[in-house]
Amino acid sequence: MSSRPAPPEPRPITEARLLAMVNASGDSFWESDVERRFVHVSDNMCRMMGYPREELMGRSVVDFMTPEYRAQIVLMAQSRSQGDNPLAHTQPIRHEGEFFRKDGSRLWIETVSVPVFDDGGAHIGYFGITRDVSERKHAEHALREANQRLEAQLQRIHELHAQMHEQSIRDELTGVHTRRHFVDVAERELDRVRRDGGALSLVMIDLDHFKMINDAHGHLVGDVALRAVGTMLVATTRAEDLACRLGGEEFAVLMTDTDHHTALARAETWRATLASTSVLADGIVLRLTASFGVATFPSQADSLSALLRLADSRMYRAKAQGRDSVFGEASL
Numbered sequence: 001m002s003s004r005p006a007p008p009e010p011r012p013i014t015e016a017r018l019l020a021m022v023n024a025s026g027d028s029f030w031e032s033d034v035e036r037r038f039v040h041v042s043d044n045m046c047r048m049m050g051y052p053r054e055e056l057m058g059r060s061v062v063d064f065m066t067p068e069y070r071a072q073i074v075l076m077a078q079s080r081s082q083g084d085n086p087l088a089h090t091q092p093i094r095h096e097g098e099f100f101r102k103d104g105s106r107l108w109i110e111t112v113s114v115p116v117f118d119d120g121g122a123h124i125g126y127f128g129i130t131r132d133v134s135e136r137k138h139a140e141h142a143l144r145e146a147n148q149r150l151e152a153q154l155q156r157i158h159e160l161h162a163q164m165h166e167q168s169i170r171d172e173l174t175g176v177h178t179r180r181h182f183v184d185v186a187e188r189e190l191d192r193v194r195r196d197g198g199a200l201s202l203v204m205i206d207l208d209h210f211k212m213i214n215d216a217h218g219h220l221v222g223d224v225a226l227r228a229v230g231t232m233l234v235a236t237t238r239a240e241d242l243a244c245r246l247g248g249e250e251f252a253v254l255m256t257d258t259d260h261h262t263a264l265a266r267a268e269t270w271r272a273t274l275a276s277t278s279v280l281a282d283g284i285v286l287r288l289t290a291s292f293g294v295a296t297f298p299s300q301a302d303s304l305s306a307l308l309r310l311a312d313s314r315m316y317r318a319k320a321q322g323r324d325s326v327f328g329e330a331s332l
C-alpha cells in the first residue's frame, strides 16, 4: 500500500509571485503617486502601451489620455470631490477611455483604480488594473453604426410608405384626391356630424363645354385644362377641405364645419377665379368656366349618396340656367 504524498507546504505570497499572477491574468497593473505619476508598471502595461518601462515611469497617466478621456476624468474627480460621502475617495472607481500608444495609435481601455494609503493612513497614490477593451468598443461602435443604418433605412421605408399612400389617394392627372378616398373620408365626416352635430357642405363642379376643348384642340390640351382646375382647387381649399376628381371633368369639394351659406360663397369664389383665369396649353389660351352645385348635410340630405345626388342635380340646374354659375338651396 503506497503512502499518500505529503501535502504541499503553504507558501507565503511574495511580491514577485503576486506580480506573476497579475501578469498571467492578461490585465495590466500599475501604481502611481498622488500626482498620478507611475511608480510601477507591469510588463503587460508596457506591452499594451507600446513603451519600454523606463519611458513610462515617472510620467503621469493623464499624459497618455486622449483629450476626451481627460475631460471625463476631470468631471469624475469634480463630482467625487463635491459629494458628501467621506468614503468616496477610498472606493474603487471604474472608467473607460482612449489612451495614445507610443506609435500614436489609440487604444480603448477600461481601468479600475483605488487609492493607496501607507501604514499610517496617509494617501500615497493609486493602484490600477487596466484592460484593453478595443475589441468590445469596436464591436459596440460597429453595432451602433449598423443600428443607425437600420434606423435610416426604416425611416426611408416609412417615408416611401407615406409617399405611396399619398400617391394612391391622389388623382395622377390633377393632383386632387381620388373618388375612392373622397368617399372614405366623406363617410367618416358624415358620421362625425351625426355624432357631434354641426354641418358640412359639398360642392360639385363640372367644367362647361369641355368636349369642345377636346374636340377643338385634342385630348392633351384638355388634360392641361383639367390639371389647371386641380391646381386651382388644391391652392384655394383649406387644409380641412377635401377636393377630389369624381371622374372625367367633374370635381367635388367636401367642406367640413361649413354651413350652406358659407359653401355658396366659397363656390362663387372658385367660379369667379376660374372664369377670370386663362390657361395656356400648347400655345393655346383657354378660357374655362364651370357650373357648381352646392348641398349641405344634414339639413338638406341625410346620407352621402343623397348629398351627392342633390349637389349633382343642382349642378345641372346651374348648367340649365346658362352655365358659369353656382346653384344651391338659396338659389331656388
Ligand SMILES: Nc1nc2c(ncn2[C@@H]2O[C@H](COP(=O)(O)OP(=O)(O)OP(=O)(O)O)[C@@H](O)[C@H]2O)c(=O)[nH]1
Pocket: 206, 207, 208, 209, 210, 211, 212, 214, 218, 219, 220, 221, 222, 223, 226, 247, 248, 249, 319, 323
Ligand atoms: N382631356 C380629357 N378629357 C376628358 C377626360 N375625361 C373626360 N374627358 C372628356 O370630357 C368631356 C365631357 O363632355 P360632356 O360630358 O359632353 O360635357 P361638356 O362638353 O363638358 O358639356 P357640359 O358638361 O354640358 O357643359 C368628354 O369629351 C370627355 O372625353 C380626361 O381625363 N382628359
